[in-house]
Amino acid sequence: MQTTMQKRGLSQRQALSGAQVNPAAAKISAKGRARLAARAQAVAAPTLSKELVDKCVNTIRFVAIDAVNKSKSGHPGMPMGCAPMGYVLWNETMKYNPKNPEWINRDRFVLSAGHGSMFQYAMLHLAGYDSVSMDDIKSFRQWGSQTPGHPENFITKGVEVTTGPLGTGICNAVGIAVAEAHLAARFNKPDAPPLIDHYTYCILGDGCMMEGVSNEACSLAGHWGLGKLIALYDDNKISIDGHTEISFTEDVAKRYEALGWHVIHVQDGNNDYDAIRKAIADAKAVKDKPTLIKVSTLIGYGSPNKADTHDVHGAPLGAEETAATRKNLKWEFGEFEVPQDVYDVFRSAIARGASEEEQWKKGCEVYAQKYPKEWAEFQGLTSGKLPEGWEKALPSFKPEDKALATRQHSQSMLNALAPALPGLIGGSADLAPSNLTLMKMFGDFQKGQYAERNLRFGVREHGMGAICNGIALYGAGLIPYCATFFIFTDYMRAAMRVAALSEAGVIYVMTHDSIGLGEDGPTHQPVEHLASYRAMPDIMTFRPAGGPETAGAYKVAVEHRKVPSLIALSRQNMPNLPGTDMEKVAKGGYVVSCGCPQGNPDVILIGTGSELELAAGAAEELTKEGMKVRVVSMPCMELFEKQSAEYKESVLPRKITARVSVEAGTSFGWDRYIGWGGKHVGIDSFGASAPAPILYEKFGITKAAVVKAAKEVSKQH
Amino acid sequence: MQTTMQKRGLSQRQALSGAQVNPAAAKISAKGRARLAARAQAVAAPTLSKELVDKCVNTIRFVAIDAVNKSKSGHPGMPMGCAPMGYVLWNETMKYNPKNPEWINRDRFVLSAGHGSMFQYAMLHLAGYDSVSMDDIKSFRQWGSQTPGHPENFITKGVEVTTGPLGTGICNAVGIAVAEAHLAARFNKPDAPPLIDHYTYCILGDGCMMEGVSNEACSLAGHWGLGKLIALYDDNKISIDGHTEISFTEDVAKRYEALGWHVIHVQDGNNDYDAIRKAIADAKAVKDKPTLIKVSTLIGYGSPNKADTHDVHGAPLGAEETAATRKNLKWEFGEFEVPQDVYDVFRSAIARGASEEEQWKKGCEVYAQKYPKEWAEFQGLTSGKLPEGWEKALPSFKPEDKALATRQHSQSMLNALAPALPGLIGGSADLAPSNLTLMKMFGDFQKGQYAERNLRFGVREHGMGAICNGIALYGAGLIPYCATFFIFTDYMRAAMRVAALSEAGVIYVMTHDSIGLGEDGPTHQPVEHLASYRAMPDIMTFRPAGGPETAGAYKVAVEHRKVPSLIALSRQNMPNLPGTDMEKVAKGGYVVSCGCPQGNPDVILIGTGSELELAAGAAEELTKEGMKVRVVSMPCMELFEKQSAEYKESVLPRKITARVSVEAGTSFGWDRYIGWGGKHVGIDSFGASAPAPILYEKFGITKAAVVKAAKEVSKQH
16 A cells, blocks of 8 residues: 555656646647647638538548448448538548658547448548548458458558447547647647647447446546547447437436536537537537537438438448438439549648648757757657667576566566656556556656556456557557456457457556466456467467566567567466576477487476476476476467477477476367377366465366376376 | 337337236235235344444454454455445345245345455354354355355355456346346236345445446446346445545446436445435335445444555455454454354344245245246246256258358247247347347337346447346346357456356357458457357357257257357358257267268368358368268367267277368367367458458368368378
8 A cells, every 4th residue: 555655646746846747838839839720721621611511521421322332231320420520520620641640749530430430431531541542442341452341550541540349449549548648748848849739539339338348448538637538429329229229228428427528419410510610629628628529410311211220320221222312412423423622622631731740840840959858759759669778677587586476577577667668658457556567666647647657547457458559559659558367358358359450569467367366266267368368369478487487578578569468477476497588488488498408308398387387396306207308388379389390399399299288277279289198287177265375286286296197198108 | 120120019019918017016016015024023123222233233344354364365344344234234124034045036135346255254144044154254265165255156055146356246236136127027916926026235346336347237227227226336435556536536426327327325334324224215215216325435444544545455454453443343252253142133034034935935825826827937937947848949950951140040049949948038239130139029128018038238248248147147047148249259258257157057149250250350250269268167169050050059058057158150151061960069079971981081070160061062072082081060169078088089089180170260279179180271360351252262261271181181191
């Protein structure tokens, strides 16, 4: 407790010192903004007639309708209902440069209702992004296209994050707003133009609102007071099962007020552009709360027979209804036809965006002259490169060093890395004293102290995971880590999968990695979790043994900025075994010891994490009895699989079929390494509530069990 | 849409017919209740002095303190803060029979804040349950004890559900309240004593409130208007990281109002017993909404130095602070000492409960005479036995029957089983038209029509899973099923794991089970999910091929009332292959065809689900080329593993090492069956957005790929 309180005290002091928080920033940077605005005016979209705006809005609708019809698959209803929001956001509100989608100070947009992906592709195309041509739109949802079924940041430039699993996009947006607030507080100065100063917009639907994960992240957004987060809720009252009245009758606006949000209602989101404009202006005026704009719309607006029904949610309109919709909306243009005056309107964004970025760059020059050190740090951070020599910060270990839990080593790593890696930011889902994840030199990221780097997620694992995806994909070199008990990855698995898919290099610090957790019992003891993540593509599952391998796991995890890493860490102590090696972790598996330098071993014992000690102990005993024993450590199966056939053969020679794996987890997946002739010493059932040493004994995960298994598998051969 | 609407229309008609809903029930059953109350009065707890109530409350506190001290592990703070609620619930409020914890009409209690398990054990012990003796309390958190670290229904009689993972207990309570409402609506009659008529109580804490899953289930509870659900929120403002102000500053009461709950605040939960009493009475008076009683307490109340700090949350008080607490609360009794007058108070529940059950039984006799058919159905349902011959309802198939998706077969099964299994109840997380899970002869379970059996969960997978656990563990023979896309089991995995652990025989209908989902893309395409559930203990993962195996999967799933089943079903069509067999699904794996009745095959092809067709097609082609090919179907690895060594050898003879597995999923875990000599035709990466046939082609999951792999593995041997 005291440590925690101390840290909170520290952070408050740091905040008060003014180094991170700049209440005066608005005053000065307003000048810069005024200059910027003046310049931008020159290329701003002209004030348009209602007729032309309608034309722009209907273009969005028909591009989506036509694309979904052509692909015979997709969701036209959302783009048809949200087209007015799209127009106001892209043409009148957002700051972005279509020709440089990676401009760091752009406004961010997240489509949490990811099934409406054609909305986003239509906007990107109309606004002049090179990533989405009309041909791309015509190949919507086809193999190899830039326009997959749900928005995928790793496919389409201009898409910030991968949405699709409902409820998570808004959480990503919270993460993006966290990153913005953090960098702004850290780098912006009262007497220089701001380096980071933008909004985060998000459109979410009824499905997102029903998912609990959105409540988690939005509770945090309210707590943190993320005033530059503006979420537009497409309140169309339709989900796949029909009208939301069959399962969703809560008062969403009131709930968001309860979560600490500023809430606005646009009654007619289908036609009342001014109401949308005003809502966004009002949202910007409230600086200490995120804003939810509930925009009541008709799904499939314009379709005379399908609007306001679930028929238009997830299926093409079809030729007949498309014709009826064209007639109804008086749309006289052909399939996939964009009127030139509409292009002219939207593509004014190209000049406008270029000018805005140019202004920002000039501001940066001013900043760089005044604050060369901070500018260098900002450039370093946002370069996407790790600081040179960062890895030297990792502590090294000797076998005679004290036995510790790997969660303790992890704490050492985080605290050693924090000064060396300016992008490191993270925290735990209310288990900081157990996960040991606090960076002791920093305070808590809180309202009024956004420059701090310890995040307090509360008991919200899934929200935490999705927020970290947003931070990672913000693209400014931030390295988010997050933590809970390994078992509770079950709550956040969906977010971890999206991290793997969307190249978000989040580091998952997962402690209490086995029945070694002890008395809390089987609801808290992971058994199948290692296997379940080893099975998942594009995520690395580490289970390090001792200090050297924990350092090695962090080294690989930090290096891989596009691949998430899960580091499974023990509650209980273990030695730093001779032969364990930080550098060799990158190989995934390696020989720790072999009583047979030249010849063939009689048996190979393969262990991970806390059980490598059992393998080493068994080897010692078997060696005394005259057996030739090789001990292999396998901290990361995924990396081992990536090694050359020669290397793998050198570690696990195929002709040696007498093999024993030992890991306090399920045998599932170990057959690849132990084969039909091997045995696994582990646990294929749920655990139990008792002190850890008793559990190891009762479940038969002991040195004696390894010795016995080794003798059995040797006899067979 | 029309189908959905029709069903909703139907359900409304059914509701109006009055068969399921009995607005008059209260009038008549009130008589019975009055009789009941009069009898119960005779054995009711006497009105106690404030002093004696304090003594009862402090007993709860010290039993918890002493047990946690002795085990050197556990959470004393919650029981110390919640002791007054415990007293009022167990001695003055709840209807239960300590000597028959399975009495069907008991009030249910769920400790959602499961880490406070000593609270529940203290109450069970004091109230006279045989399951928790003082010796059991003294072995809190020890191997083999009745008092594990978190409440486990399969260990301790009187514990209704397994809680521990935060946020889920309240969802289980929602499920229990659903079961109560359903059975009451279905069986109670206006002119007979009620068969089911009880409350569901739950204590939940700040952690539960932060978890999104609780928001999901509580949104549904509000929507459904579950008036007999009464949740007490232990508002102690402490979580593991410290005061909740660091991450949890939302207005919880307002949020619950927004969710449609009746909300009451007890300002002083530490001493104001009358306020707690009044709140519960007020909660009961509101019949159309669930009630949240926010009870403000001090965690660790009574501890002079640790109350209101996180130090008392999850660690023993220790000798010194225990002594200080004894002094502070003027507790003059010894360690583990329960004053006799306190036992006398609490154990009045034994006579009271026996009398209440006796009265209920007499009511049942009256009911049985008036409604013999309904009584027989009720008895059948609550007997825990399946109706004789139920399995005859399952449709059978011939190879020449039309190729269909297994999700379509699943729909046939559910609709065939619904009339044969009166306990079948379930639905989808807003994907009913895709999962095909509606029972067409029933309407929707909704406020005012609780007798219906289609549940509309909205887009709330995790809440759905946890609610179904409550329904399953209600103990009245209900068989809950629930559905979403297979990929979204990632959202509800934590609930599925608890189902497996806590012997809740939920059936998971998981459609769109592979890249065969097509255009929605990789966020919607399960790849590693089969492996991840095969790795989990005590859950059966089925991936049936065609109609016969889908029927077989349902047969096994329904038979296993204490083991959950996941049935992975295709979006796309597949044939009913010759050799596939409903009955053989129970073996987990079996020979579908063998071109080598006596001799040894040259190669074994193992397939599941939609890919069994590829194996069979490849076998045909290879046979033409003169090879002897065995085709094995493996619909359930877990069941295959349970077969005898002889049976397994008969299906997969060890000497035949040339093997190919084919499944549109990761290779992880297949090594057990294909060995080092085998190959897997599948997908070890994420999928992509494109039509399904293109994806199969591009990812190389084709008949040609199986043929090629078969030739390769055969050459090696």
